Structure formats: C-alpha cells, structure tokens
Amino acid sequence: MKKIPENKNTSATLAVQTEITIPSYKVPVKFTLSDQKLISEMFENKSDLADCRLLVEYRRLGVQGGYNELLCLKELKNIEKYWYQIETVKKTLKYFHGRVLLADEVGLGKTIEAGMLIKEYLLRKMVKNILILAPSPLVSQWKEEMHQKFGLKFITTDDDIFQADPDKFWNNKFIIASINTAKSGRNFKKIVAKFYDLVVVDEGHHLKNRKTAAWKLVNEIKKRFIFILTATPLQNNLIELFNLITLLKPGQFKTEKLFRQEYMRKKNESSLDKKEKLKSLLRDIMIRNTRSVIDLKLPKRFASTIRVEPTDAEKQIYDYISTVSRDLSPSLPANTIRLLIREAGSSPFALKDTLIKLKPLIGDTANHILELIDKTKDIGKGKSLIELLQKNPQEKKVIFTQYLKSMDYCISLLSKHGIPFAEFRGNMTAEEKDAAINNFRENIPVLISTELGGEGRNLQFANTLINFDLPWNPMRIEQRIGRIHRIGQTRDVFIFNLSVKNTLEDYMINILENKINMFEMVIGEVEPILGYLGEDKEFENIILDIWLKSSDQKTINKNFEDFGSKLVKAKSEYLKSAALDKEVFGEDYEV
Amino acid sequence: MIDLYNFTIKFLRHNGAIAEEKNGALEAVFPADLAKTLKTDEYSDIVFSPDEKNGELMSFDSDLFKKLPKVFNEKGKFSAIKVPSPHIHIDKLKKRITDKIIFQNAVFSAGENEEKAISYLLAFFKFTAFSDERREGVMSILLNEFNLSSARFGLEQLDDLTEIFERPLKNTKKMDNEKILNALCAAPKAIAREELEDFIQSANRRLNRDTKRIHEYYRTLIAETLQFIEKKSLGQKEKANSLNKIQAIETELRWKTDDLITKYNIDIRIDPISFIRIETVAPIFWLTIKRRKLTRLFPLTYNPLLKNFDNLPCESCFNPGNIHWVCDDKAHIICDKCFKTCPKCAKNYCGACHKNRCPKCGFIDNDY
Numbered sequence: 001m002k003k004i005p006e007n008k009n010t011s012a013t014l015a016v017q018t019e020i021t022i023p024s025y026k027v028p029v030k031f032t033l034s035d036q037k038l039i040s041e042m043f044e045n046k047s048d049l050a051d052c053r054l055l056v057e058y059r060r061l062g063v064q065g066g067y068n069e070l071l072c073l074k075e076l077k078n079i080e081k082y083w084y085q086i087e088t089v090k091k092t093l094k095y096f097h098g099r100v101l102l103a104d105e106v107g108l109g110k111t112i113e114a115g116m117l118i119k120e121y122l123l124r125k126m127v128k129n130i131l132i133l134a135p136s137p138l139v140s141q142w143k144e145e146m147h148q149k150f151g152l153k154f155i156t157t158d159d160d161i162f163q164a165d166p167d168k169f170w171n172n173k174f175i176i177a178s179i180n181t182a183k184s185g186r187n188f189k190k191i192v193a194k195f196y197d198l199v200v201v202d203e204g205h206h207l208k209n210r211k212t213a214a215w216k217l218v219n220e221i222k223k224r225f226i227f228i229l230t231a232t233p234l235q236n237n238l239i240e241l242f243n244l245i246t247l248l249k250p251g252q253f254k255t256e257k258l259f260r261q262e263y264m265r266k267k268n269e270s271s272l273d274k275k276e277k278l279k280s281l282l283r284d285i286m287i288r289n290t291r292s293v294i295d296l297k298l299p300k301r302f303a304s305t306i307r308v309e310p311t312d313a314e315k316q317i318y319d320y321i322s323t324v325s326r327d328l329s330p331s332l333p334a335n336t337i338r339l340l341i342r343e344a345g346s347s348p349f350a351l352k353d354t355l356i357k358l359k360p361l362i363g364d365t366a367n368h369i370l371e372l373i374d375k376t377k378d379i380g381k382g383k384s385l386i387e388l389l390q391k392n393p394q395e396k397k398v399i400f401t402q403y404l405k406s407m408d409y410c411i412s413l414l415s416k417h418g419i420p421f422a423e424f425r426g427n428m429t430a431e432e433k434d435a436a437i438n439n440f441r442e443n444i445p446v447l448i449s450t451e452l453g454g455e456g457r458n459l460q461f462a463n464t465l466i467n468f469d470l471p472w473n474p475m476r477i478e479q480r481i482g483r484i485h486r487i488g489q490t491r492d493v494f495i496f497n498l499s500v501k502n503t504l505e506d507y508m509i510n511i512l513e514n515k516i517n518m519f520e521m522v523i524g525e526v527e528p529i530l531g532y533l534g535e536d537k538e539f540e541n542i543i544l545d546i547w548l549k550s551s552d553q554k555t556i557n558k559n560f561e562d563f564g565s566k567l568v569k570a571k572s573e574y575l576k577s578a579a580l581d582k583e584v585f586g587e588d589y590e591v
Numbered sequence: 592m593i594d595l596y597n598f599t600i601k602f603l604r605h606n607g608a609i610a611e612e613k614n615g616a617l618e619a620v621f622p623a624d625l626a627k628t629l630k631t632d633e634y635s636d637i638v639f640s641p642d643e644k645n646g647e648l649m650s651f652d653s654d655l656f657k658k659l660p661k662v663f664n665e666k667g668k669f670s671a672i673k674v675p676s677p678h679i680h681i682d683k684l685k686k687r688i689t690d691k692i693i694f695q696n697a698v699f700s701a702g703e704n705e706e707k708a709i710s711y712l713l714a715f716f717k718f719t720a721f722s723d724e725r726r727e728g729v730m731s732i733l734l735n736e737f738n739l740s741s742a743r744f745g746l747e748q749l750d751d752l753t754e755i756f757e758r759p760l761k762n763t764k765k766m767d768n769e770k771i772l773n774a775l776c777a778a779p780k781a782i783a784r785e786e787l788e789d790f791i792q793s794a795n796r797r798l799n800r801d802t803k804r805i806h807e808y809y810r811t812l813i814a815e816t817l818q819f820i821e822k823k824s825l826g827q828k829e830k831a832n833s834l835n836k837i838q839a840i841e842t843e844l845r846w847k848t849d850d851l852i853t854k855y856n857i858d859i860r861i862d863p864i865s866f867i868r869i870e871t872v873a874p875i876f877w878l879t880i881k882r883r884k885l886t887r888l889f890p891l892t893y894n895p896l897l898k899n900f901d902n903l904p905c906e907s908c909f910n911p912g913n914i915h916w917v918c919d920d921k922a923h924i925i926c927d928k929c930f931k932t933c934p935k936c937a938k939n940y941c942g943a944c945h946k947n948r949c950p951k952c953g954f955i956d957n958d959y
C-alpha cells in the first residue's frame with residue numbers, strides 16, 4: 001500500500017485516499033495427491049470390471065454434498081440435541097461459514113451447539129487444531145464437557161503439563177486456555193504466532209472493550225473459524241456489540257466513528273430504517289435463540305435447605321478436620337485439603353479412606369478421628385433424610401451424593417427403614433445404568449445416585465430432588481437440578497438441600513440461596529454470573545481459601561458475607577445486560 | 592447416475608445375495624460370508640427410510656453403507672478389458688486430420704499410418720476441497736497409454752461398450768510406466784480445478800468481499816486520523832504520534848489481509864478410486880511436427896471408444912484441451928494454459944520444461 005505522504009493539506013490526501021482502488025486477491029490453491037507408489041500398487045490386483053463399476057458407484061454415492069445431513073448427530077448418542085441446536089449448527093456451517101456470534105439465552109445449550117460444531121468440523125476434516133478461550137472458572141468445565149459429551153480430549157492451562165513447559169504447551173492441537181493466562185505477555189506472543197483452524201471464545205462479552213488485552217488477543221489470533229459465545233452480547237451499549245462484531249467480521253459495521261454516527265445519534269436511534277439496517281447486518285453474524293420461541297416453559301421450582309444439627313461426634317470430627325486442614329494447608333496440595341473438607345461435609349464415612357491414606361502426615365489426630373468415625377452409627381442428616389422420604393411416599397425422589405461411602409450409608413439407612421430404592425453408580429455398566437433408571441421409573445419410589453455428571457440421563461418423571469451433600473461448584477448443582485427440571489417436566493419441582501450447621505457447605509448454600517437465589521434461577525444463569533465475578537479462581541477454590549484463611553466463626557461469617565456481596569453485584573450486572581439484550585434483540589435472530 | 596436403491600440391488604446380487612424388491616424395501620438372503628462381513632442375519636430386509644423399523648437401514652450415513660468397503664476389500668481397484676475396434680475407412684479418416692489438428696505455432700504433415708494394439712486407462716479419482724467450506728466429488732479421465740493424450744470419459748459411457756473382445760491382443764503398445772504414472776498424477780489436478788471452478792470462484796469472491804470490507808475499514812480509520820491531525824492544531828510530537836498511528840494501522844491492514852487469504856486457502860486432496868485398462872486396436876497416423884529448427888514425430892490415434900481422433904495431449908498438465916502450442920526447446924506439445932506468459936516480465940515459456948518458474952526472471956506463478 002502506498003505510504004501516506006506528510007502533507008499539510010490533509011484533505012487532499014484524504015481525497016487521494018478514497019480514490020485508491022482496492023487490490024484484488026486470489027485464494028491460493030494447493031493440491032495433495034496420494035503418492036505414486038500407492039497408485040502403482042493399485043495395478044497389482046486385477047478384479048472384474050463389475051467390481052470396479054460398483055466401487056466407483058459406491059464412492060459417487062458416498063460423496064458428501066452439502067450440510068443437509070450433519071455427520072455429528074450419529075456420533076453424539078449420549079446427549080440430547082434439540083431442533084434449534086441442529087438448525088444453529090447447519091446455519092453456522094452453511095451461511096455463516098464458521099464465523100458466528102452464538103448468543104442464545106441462557107439454558108439453551110450454547111456449549112452443546114459449539115461442541116456439535118466442533119465435532120462436525122472435525123468429522124468433515126475441516127479443522128485440525130482448536131483453541132478454546134474461557135474465563136478461568138470455566139476451563140475445567142469445558143474440558144469435562146468436551147470429553148464426556150463429545151469424546152474430545154483437550155488439554156488445558158489448568159493441567160500440570162502447562163506449568164511444566166508453558167512454551168511447548170501451545171504446540172498442542174486441542175487446547176482450552178484461561179483467557180487471562182492466554183492474554184499475558186509471553187503466551188500472547190506464542191498464540192498469535194500460530195494459525196488456528198478454529199477459535200472458540202466463551203463468555204465473549206468479556207471482549208467488549210477494545211483496549212483490553214483479551215480483545216487484542218482474539219483480534220490478533222490468526223484463524224479460519226471463530227465462534228464467540230455469550231448470552232449477553234449487548235452489555236451496556238451498542239459500541240460493545242460493535243467491538244464483538246469487529247472480531248468476527250472486521251468492517252461489517254465500518255469504523256467506530258461511522259457506527260456511532262449512523263446508529264447512536266439521538267435522531268437516528270428511533271429511526272426505523274436504521275434499526276432495520278442494523279438488524280440485517282447483525283443477522284449475518286449472530287444467532288440468538290430465545291426461550292419463548294423455543295417454547296421452553298418449565299414448571300415452577302421450589303428449594304429449601306434443611307440445616308441439620310450435627311451429633312457431638314460429627315461436630316468433633318468436622319472441627320478436627322478443619323483444624324488439621326488449616327494446619328496442613330501450606331504443605332499439602334490444595335486438592336488433598338479440598339477433598340478432606342468436601343468429604344467431611346458429605347458424611348464422616350466418606351472421609352475415612354482419605355484419612356487412612358493421610359495418616360502418616362496427620363499423625364495421632366488421624367487415629368483419633370478414625371476411632372470417632374468407627375464409633376459413629378448415625379448422623380444428623382440421616383434423620384432428616386428419612387423424614388423427607390416418609391413425606392409423600394408416592395412421589396418419586398432422587399437422592400444425590402458425591403461419595404460412594406455416603407451412598408452406602410444412605411443404602412443401609414433406607415434398608416433399615418424399609419424404604420425401597422434403586423441404585424445408580426458411576427461405575428456401573430451402561431446396561432446396569434439403564435436398568436436402574438427403568439426400575440426407578442416403573443416400580444420404585446427412590447433413586448440413590450452418585451453424580452450423573454455429564455451423562456445425559458434424565459429423570460423428569462421425578463419431581464423431588466434431595467441433595468444429601470453439595471458439590472462446591474454451583475454449575476454442578478445446576479446440573480443435578482437440570483436432570484429433573486427440564487423439557488418434559490410437567491409438575492412443580494421440589495429441591496431439598498441437607499447441610500450440617502456451620503460446615504463449609506452450610507455457608508456456601510447460604511450465599512447461593514439467600515444472596516443470589518440460585519435455586520430459583522433459570523438453569524444456565526450461574527455460568528455468566530460467575531463470569532461477571534471477574535475472579536481468576538474457580539468457585540471451589542475461592543470458598544476453600546475463605547475457609548482456610550478464617551480461623552474463627554466471626555471471620556468466616558464476614559468473609560462469606562463479602563464474597564456474597566460480590567456475587568450479588570455480579571448477578572445484578574448480568575441481569576442488567578440480559579434485560580438490555582431482550583429489549584434490543586427481541587426474537588429477531590432465531591434460527 | 593444410479594441411485595442407492597438400485598445400487599444396493601446390484602451390489603448384493605453381484606456378491607451372491609438374493610435381493611427381491613418389496614414395497615421400496617428389499618427382501619434379501621445373504622451368503623454366509625457376506626452376512627458375516629456385514630454383520631447382518633442371512634435372511635434380512637433392507638429398508639431405505641429411517642422411519643422403517645423392521646430391517647437393516649441403508650442410507651448414506653447408515654452403518655450398513657459404511658461397512659461395504661469391507662466387502663470390496665481389495666476388489667474393484669483395477670480391471671482390464673478388451674474392446675473391438677470398429678471398422679474404419681482409413682483414407683477418409685486421413686483426410687480429416689488437417690481439420691482436426693491445429694498447432695498455434697507449428698506446422699505438421701501426416702505420414703505413415705498403421706494399426707496397432709494400444710490401451711487406454713479409464714481412471715477414477717475422488718477429490719475433496721477444503722476451505723472454509725468443503726466440497727467433494729468423483730471425476731474420471733481417459734488416458735491414452737500410448738501417446739498420453741487424454742479425454743473426459745464417464746462411467747456411463749462405458750455402458751455403450753457392450754461388446755467385449757476376447758481375442759488376445761499381441762504387443763499392446765504403451766509408453767513407459769513412469770511417464771504414464773506421471774500423467775496419471777498430473778491430469779486429475781487440472782480436472783479437479785475445472786470441477787471446482789465455482790467453489791474456487793466463490794472463495795475468491797468472498798475473499799475479495801472481505802478484503803474490500805477491511806480495506807475500507809482501515810482506510811476510513813486512516814482518514815479519521817488524518818482528519819484529527821487537520822482539525823487540532825497539533826504540536827510536532829502529537830503529529831508524529833498520529834502519523835505513527837497511521838503506520839500501525841497500515842501494518843495491521845496488511846496482516847489482516849494475509850490472515851484472510853490464509854482463512855480461505857483451498858486444499859484439494861485427490862485420491863485414486865479405480866483404474867480400468869481398456870485394450871483395443873486403433874489406427875495410428877504419424878505426424879511430423881516442425882517448429883523452427885525442431886522436428887518431432889507424434890503418433891496421432893483414432894479413438895475407437897470415442898469414435899473420433901484423440902485430442903493432442905498437453906505434455907505438461909495432461910488435461911484434455913483444444914488449443915495446442917509446441918515449445919521451442921524440446922518440441923513439447925502443450926496446452927494454452929501451459930504455454931505460460933510470465934506475469935512479471937511477459938516472457939513466454941513451456942510448462943513442461945519449466946513448470947511454473949519463469950526461466951528469465953525467476954518469478955513463480957502460483958496461479959497458473
């Protein structure tokens with residue numbers, strides 16, 4: 001391009017500028033042929049003419065013409081796929097050529113859409129390397145979903161391999177990176193030096209500001225396809241949307257200045273023409289399915305938490321574990337500490353095995369706790385659980401627990417009280433699992449289940465959920481709820497949480513329930529809210545830190561209170577932008 | 592082109608199964624080994640609609656369809672047939688040579704003629720083009736193994752050759768294998784390019800639409816910066832800053848353009864499917880071609896399958912074509928596309944001698 005001369009008379013330069021013709025380009029074409037040896041070997045086996053004809057006919061029939069039949073559908077047998085998701089995938093392939101703003105309202109499964117697209121592109125061999133950028137708290141979630149639902153193995157910036165050799169890490173083909181990590185100086189350079197067939201940005205509204213390193217990173221990455229996922233594309237104003245679109249299709253809306261002139265001046269704002277023009281430009285890059293058009297109206301949901309009084313022994317055990325954890329936390333890996341406290345929160349029985357393993361580190365105290373556990377026959381949660389089950393015995397109820405030992409306790413408890421139940425465990429075979437679910441649906445009032453996790457088994461024929469314990473990850477809690485509160489559920493849904501007073505779960509459930517009212521939110525809303533937290537740590541690590549750093553009740557209270565306020569703020573920001581999106585986009589961008 | 596239903600019938604019967612038509616489905620009895628390979632029952636219905644529950648589903652993405660290559664195994668990759676030559680009036684034919692053959696830059700005379708056993712190779716390839724879209728297809732070419740001339744020839748045209756010649760042909764004349772192989776690898780490229788014409792055009796169109804958009808975008812940014820310089824009474828330093836900014840914008844425009852070009856890059860994979868060698872007896876007319884001081888002999892063949900003369904070959908791309916040149920150095924016969932004109936220095940050169948590199952200035956022409 002010609003260099004702009006330094007000229008006093010700049011308007012003359014301007015005139016010259018606009019007259020410069022835009023060069024025309026040609027797409028480079030490269031051929032890859034089977035090697036000559038393979039070709040000459042074909043002459044070695046002589047067959048009938050009829051075989052040759054059939055083979056050619058077979059290959060001609062097998063040629064994949066368009067995108068009318070998605071290849072991924074057959075591969076994804078274990079997840080539910082809805083028509084609007086399938087349409088979204090087709091539309092992205094066919095009309096958007098793989099550059100799209102996926103802006104479905106929460107709870108409609110943007111991740112599923114992105115996963116289906118990833119799978120489809122891989123099956124069509126159109127994509128070889130993939131970079132997924134997500135806020136830190138969602139990185140492991142992505143990894144798990146890609147693996148469980150789509151059978152794709154990604155490595156992440158959470159993995160040890162990244163810590164071990166960050167430079168080499170970026171050479172991998174399937175990467176999920178925390179956007180914060182990726183945008184930092186050294187990684188930034190590594191990433192933009194490569195070419196990615198596909199880049200996926202989750203919670204894309206964090207790219208609203210063009211001055212941020214995150215925006216610059218995504219702008220500079222060399223890529224063929226890009227999906228930006230967000231439930232709230234608009235945020236505060238049109239400029240932020242403009243910035244998002246510029247990443248997908250630079251120049252779609254010309255420059256920011258022109259965009260402001262055209263769409264954001266007072267006199268233009270209400271002009272119908274402008275609105276229509278904006279809409280039609282947006283329609284080229286955005287898909288936004290809404291609950292109302294999908295007609296996703298679910299029955300109501302009611303949640304209550306039963307704060308259980310611990311037995312003396314339980315209280316002693318939990319206090320011991322808390323103290324031991326605080327003492328050992330500088331020297332033990334965070335995972336181990338977290339496991340101890342999580343197990344203790346579920347039931348003393350869940351704790352036992354880990355404790356035995358850690359005995360050499362903990363010393364005599366461990367023996368003492370183990371003795372206490374062995375003496376324990378019943379726990380506070382047990383009584384509450386039986387009370388819940390004995391109410392409305394004809395209603396089907398699902399009990400969720402994270403630990404097999406807690407599950408065993410529930411089993412013995414129910415057996416003792418003569419309550420029939422079905423069991424669902426992660427380590428059962430697929431047939432056993434199917435049989436358990438069928439049995440529960442047809443004959444038995446209670447299902448005791450470990451985490452169903454990514455498995456798409458749905459229990460909408462039940463309407464009562466009992467959380468015997470609670471994962472420290474709100475999205476996981478949502479997943480549990482989602483198993484019964486979903487399309488197909490016709491009755492109101494009841495959720496009961498059991499938490500032992502003054503345990504970590506007790507505090508956690510308090511902020512989730514009383515501060516942000518999580519149990520009544522639409523499923524999927526937790527994710528963007530956590531995104532708005534602006535924290536680099538995962539939720540479970542945040543609460544673990546609070547717990548370990550606070551040595552007395554008062555400090556714990558205060559710190560959880562503070563964290564609760566942050567969540568409230570994040571939720572209100574989320575709600576504000578969701579409302580704005582609804583107002584501006586309405587239902588104009590559905591598939 | 593045969594449809595899936597009729598293909599299935601043909602396929603099953605060829606492989607020893609009984610297949611009876613029944614209301615759009617098939618009632619089939621499989622030989623034991625076929626049933627085993629396809630993992631079906633020996634008595635089994637084949638249905639063609641996913642709504643039909645009672646039977647094995649045959650559709651383009653059904654398991655059954657995907658299992659068929661196991662039945663082919665190594666079969667179908669190569670076969671050879673013999674086709675009789677029609678009776679031909681040689682003298683009449685000879686008179687038509689001058690109408691048929693034209694060199695853009697050389698003269699020729701037709702000399703001796705003879706009848707010889709020669710062979711054609713009907714070669715089928717699959718092409719798959721990847722860009723931001725994907726397109727695949729099956730193409731075929733008929734290659735004369737004696738003089739490497741080529742023609743488009745489809746599977747269906749083979750149906751016309753019902754009479755199959757069982758008399759053994761003696762001394763079938765062929766080019767040496769390496770040259771045949773070389774032509775066999777070159778020809779599909781040009782044909783794939785033709786088949787993918789609209790695909791490539793569409794990528795070009797979209798690339799240019801996108802580059803236009805970003806050029807306009809960045810140029811408006813530059814213009815806006817210039818306006819800014821004009822409006823404010825700026826100090827030397829601020830002015831320098833703004834001018835630096837313009838340079839930065841230009842750099843960004845450059846790599847954004849490169850990025851777009853990479854985004855649309857087209858990769859075309861070509862895989863052989865099947866080769867059918869067709870042996871026949873054909874009249875051959877020896878042409879003496881003269882270009883400046885060079886002369887060469889070329890055997891023009893009458894093609895009994897096409898019932899016409901074979902085109903002259905392009906000894907660079909081996910693509911069938913009508914316009915032919917002769918090169919100055921080695922008297923190669925080359926097509927119009929392969930008689931290149933360097934986009935940089937305008938030198939004409941032969942693609943068979945120099946591929947796509949200009950012998951004068953060294954410029955490599957990637958867009959032949």
Ligand SMILES: [Zn+2]
Binds near residue numbers: 927
């Ligand atoms: Zn040529």
Ligand SMILES: [Zn+2]
Binds near residue numbers: 921922944945
């Ligand atoms: Zn030459």
Ligand SMILES: [Zn+2]
Binds near residue numbers: 933949
């Ligand atoms: Zn040249």
